[in-house]
Amino acid sequence: MAKEQLTGKEKAAILLITLGPQKSADIFKHLNEEEIEELTLQIANMRMVSPEEKQKIIENFYQLCLAQEYISEGGISYAKDVLERALGDDKAEDIISRLTSSLQVRPFEFARKADAGQLLNYIQNEHPQTIALILSYLSSSQAAQILASLPEEKQAEVARRVAIMDRTSPEVVKEIEQVLESKFSNIVSQDFTDAGGVQTVVDILNSVDRGTEKHIMEEIDIKDAELSDEIRKRMFVFEDIVGLDNRSIQRVIREVDNSQWAIALKGASEEVKESIFTNMSKRLVEMIKEDIEFMGPVRLKDIEEAQQTIVNVIRKLEEEGEIITPRGGDEIIV
Template identity: 55%
Template structure:
């Protein structure tokens, strides 16, 4: 592929990016894509036999600029992003970057709410219908939403958590109505564009920020009301890559409980950070043997790897339930004694 980047399609640039990032990171990115997207990118990568250094550097730089610009937009809107980009790159470059983003940018609603103290925000929304509360929480930062969810009555917690998990798309009319109501209460609230929020991943992010007792109350109730939804949430509550958040003693307990074959399979596509934490908590001989098992394993279906990782995660959750290990919930005020 010897074309300058202006002549590359978006798919070709994505292929160059994945090739440049390497197989491990590319594999992690694949996990978040749909099957048809994976097929398209794989086809492009297969046709990318050689990438010139200047093309690679230009694509990586363009990706970085787009990423930073999107972060600025998320933080304070288009005008805020333009101001920062102009200071850093000049007016012409800033305008070019924002123009490329224009077709994909959807600024998130409730930007003022995200800057509001959770306790104050709770006073505004706690008497609203659970569906309204769920919609608002879906647009907040997970830790902020988790604090508000924890402060709601237990019966409301369950209802709201379930509604967050089942949220998909919200019509512009409903979103606008809720925004205008909050605008009156919080003042200076700008109505943003239609966007997507909610879903199981959002519910998981919020539940990951609440205390263990609140999480258990909500999950137990969901298991009675909607077992399939509860199972979907539980599968995402602690993912395999989160092993790096465990302390060494907890990892050692997990390793004693996990089948070696499952562990080898689970580490097949693991990041260097995860694999490193695992190996450091094993004897050198055991770590060397595990590395050999992985090396001589040969091609393995991604589905089998994910199943093995789920077995490891299930073991971790079982040990946490028994009080043998502690999973950090991500909040700043967590105390361990």
């Protein structure tokens, strides 16, 4: 079976066979059902492949991964330069061509490598729609820092525009990119690209402090109650702990310092306190209740920060598959 005769699916199937069942299973987790079915069928029908052919495909895959990493680090030009030095002009050109033909490099790649404070200086005075578009292409942590630093009267409007954003033409994206082009790295070309949406603003709000989150949600609730409800359905806030099953709460308790629980529960509802205390040992409950009683007045900001710390732990455990959090009113099946 000559290399030139192999299709992309055949190469993918050979790679999975070579990697073995465990690693292949891990890769399948990132594919949709249709892709899994096609690859499974391809693997089942795969003919004999020589060790030499397998090695070539692994090397080819490694080079593509390396090229993609270089693109992420410094853009296509940087990747091409590094690969040319390592593999020669022709080989580098071939890898970059094959990679970029199947890989959509997201706009504002240069901005995702920039400092959030630096970006803020250049976009804070722009129209809310422009800011919303830029934030939609940044990482959640970057966007959260910028959103929290905007004037309060702009925060909710920008968040709302991120949530209702749909598709933006490449001409508009390019025009906005050029505003920052003189200060940042080269910009790659793009086709029509999905950006924004409810999930994007949820990711951003999940990363900001609770004070900013509350303000933005209150403002959006006034302007667009339906949108606010949709955002809340996808978010997890401290009060949602009551919706976790006991095993998940116990898992969270083990990950959070006792001092954090005391501060966080200082301003919590009785329902939340009951959910937590029910899953703690009697001695630990008594200790935390004593801490709450004797710590005196606590600033709202400190309570919110402690609660946000716990929410971040919950979100991290959910991402790692350790626990399941309720979404949109769904009940957890234990």
